[in-house]
Amino acid sequence: MxxxxxxxxxxxxxxxxxxxxxxxxxxxxxxxxxxxxxxxxxxxxxxxxxxxxHPRIVEAIKAQADRLCTLAPSHASDIRGEAARLIVDVAPEGLGHVLFTTSGTEAIEHAVRMARLSTGRPKVLAAYRSYHGSTTTSIHLTGDPRRWASDTGAAGVVHFFGPFTYRSAFGSRTPEEECERALDHLEQVILLEGPSTIAALVLESVTGSSGVIVPPPGYLRGVRDLCTRHGIVYIADEVLVGFGRTGAWFAVDHDGTAPDLLAFAKGVNSGYVPLGGVLVGERIYGAFTEKPYPAGLTYSGNPLACAAAVGAISAMHDExxxxxxxxxxxxxxxxxxxxxxxxxxxxxxxxxxxxxxxxxxxxxxxxxxxxxxxxxxxxxxxxxxxxxxxxxxxxxxxxxxxxxxxxxxxxxxxxxxxxxxxxxxxxxxxxxxxxxx
Missing domain, CATH: 3.90.1150.10 (Aspartate Aminotransferase, domain 1)
Incomplete structure (x- = not known):
């Protein structure tokens, strides 16, 4: 058999x-x-x-397995804290806290939940030609055909066109034109949907499996400005492109900008043990200092997964x-x-x-x-x-x-x-x- x-x-x-x-x-x-x-x-x-x-990651997992294999997220963990420190150290400015998950799709789910709870707004913007995961919210956010079979049109998601010079939705001939027109289009979507109804904008910093689309210079900065102007939480999806994949620690680094929340997974520990997470900025963190964040995961910050992250990030620095x-x-x-x-x-x-x-x-x-x-x-x-x-x-x-x-x-x-x-x-x-x- x-x-x-x-x-x-x-x-x-x-x-x-x-x-x-x-x-x-x-x-x-x-x-x-x-x-x-x-x-x-x-x-x-x-x-x-x-x-x-990779020997550094394998040895880190083995060493942690000899000490403590699992621990509920309500307890403090030395290896969990060390993983968070290493992640925050390479993160964009202002992202000083980590919620650990076990996957990228969970990271997106929690980032959106944080945005909705902290703003009190229902809608979320996401781009066509995107992939954000296969759970309920993340598949609705996805902007390519993988969404179609599951899309009920009832998740409060509004899609927009991002920049893509090769197949421009705006008739652009140059990256500069594409950047300007894509940002104008996005602003029109925000204004027509009503800024006061939009909790967050979720955007892959470089589009991954939906086409490997690198945004033109200035686009991510323009998105950051629009979100700031309208009080919208900017969520960067770096599940696929974070931790060195684009030749920077995070893809937003190429445009010199920082989101309010950043979802990661995959490269944080090369996938040796399932791990994802959300880097949380002060704006969102502050919303939950006096009241609890009403969600969590049984395996959040699993010690073996965090040990793999410590081994991987340390190796990336040294090598x-x-x-x-x-x-x-x-x-x-x-x-x-x-x-x-x-x-x-x-x-x-x-x-x-x-x-x-x-x-x-x-x-x-x-x-x-x-x-x-x-x-x-x-x-x-x-x-x-x-x-x-x-x-x-x-x-x-x-x-x-x-x-x-x-x-x-x-x-x-x-x-x-x-x-x-x-x-x-x-x-x-x-x-x-x-x-x-």
Whole structure:
């Protein structure tokens, strides 16, 4: 019996799957039951920022397991406090407290709850082309097709268009135009919805799995100004892009701004033990100094998860991981992917920052028609299926969503492995080229 058949798998139709079973990992590689090595060019779901089996994280977990494996959140914990200190030390200015969760989607849920309770307002703004999680509030906030099957239209969420020069909703020709027009549009949405009804604006600082869209310079500062002007809580979703992924500790750092709340997870401890959280600024913290925050989680700040965070963040400081991620983008991934785009007609756009990039595949570069339609399955998804098969045949793990190939290796991948990954993508793109005009 295939034990994998006993598992109910998220995001896919249930039934037999043709996927390898992994049993070991090291650095940028994982190994299946047959001893076959695969290069992890996606950091799993963009969370293994320090790769697999990093010794500092593994040892931190082992040492904590020998002392205390679990503790209710109502008790004080030395390792929980140390994790919070390390996180606050690298956080944007003014975010001085941490609510720990076990995932990014929980972090978003609690950030929104904090905003609504502290403002007394019901509505929350979120962008199209976004992903914020799969629980009730977070899936309603999500602005891509993953929301559709669960959307009741009753969660108090209003969506708006963020900047995206390649597929501009505003007819912009330059990033500067796109920034200005996107901010004008956002202000109109705020005014027409009624600022006094809006508790929060939730925004991925760099759009992650919905397209790897890097906002133009000044956009995040403009969002910060609009939120301040109208008394709206600015929630930065850095679940995917925080802790070095973009070549800065947090993606808001690139625009020199700070939100009121910041949701994180994934890279905080490379996903070795589930951990997420909300960085809380003084405005929100002050609302709950005299009255209790009416929510919590059984495993908030689990000692093993916090130990993993201490090990990971300490290693990132000592190993210069954030600078390495910035170099990876400017010296290797960016130029390498640009060469692939010049060579392969199916590549319509390359965009990214640090160690987070995407190739958007199209049938026609002039019309920008996606290589596969939204929500494609079966024969309609044949071009992307052929591409994924070609990658796996060459022992490369990629993250493919819709018509996009996301490139997000561990931040500490060595140059040789990065070059191997790009070479495999080069070969696999010949499959998608067969479907391009």
């Amino acid at each position: 295939d034990l994998d058949e006993l598992v109910f798998h998220p995001w896919v139709a249930q039934g037999p799957r043709q996927v390898p079973t992994f049993v070991r990992g090291s650095g940028s590689h994982v190994v299946d039951t047959d001893g076959r090595h695969y290069l992890d060019f996606s950091s799993q779901l963009v969370f293994a920022n320090l790769g697999h089996q 210069g991981t954030v600078a390495a991620a910035a170099r990876l983008g400017t010296a290797i991934l960016g130029p390498g992917l640009a060469k692939l785009a010049a060579k392969h007609p199916s590549v319509g756009d390359v965009r990214g920052i640090g160690a987070l990039w995407t190739l958007e595949l199209v049938r026609d570069r002039a019309t920008k028609e996606p290589l596969v339609p939204t929500g494609a399955t079966g024969l309609a998804n044949a071009p992307m299926a052929a591409f994924m098969k070609a990658c796996r045949h060459r022992d490369l793990l990629t993250l493919v969503l819709g018509n996009r190939v996301h490139v997000a290796p561990p931040l500490n991948i060595d140059d040789a492995d990065a070059a191997t990954g790009l070479s495999v993508l080069d070969e696999a793109l010949t499959e998608s080229d067969e479907f391009a005009d």
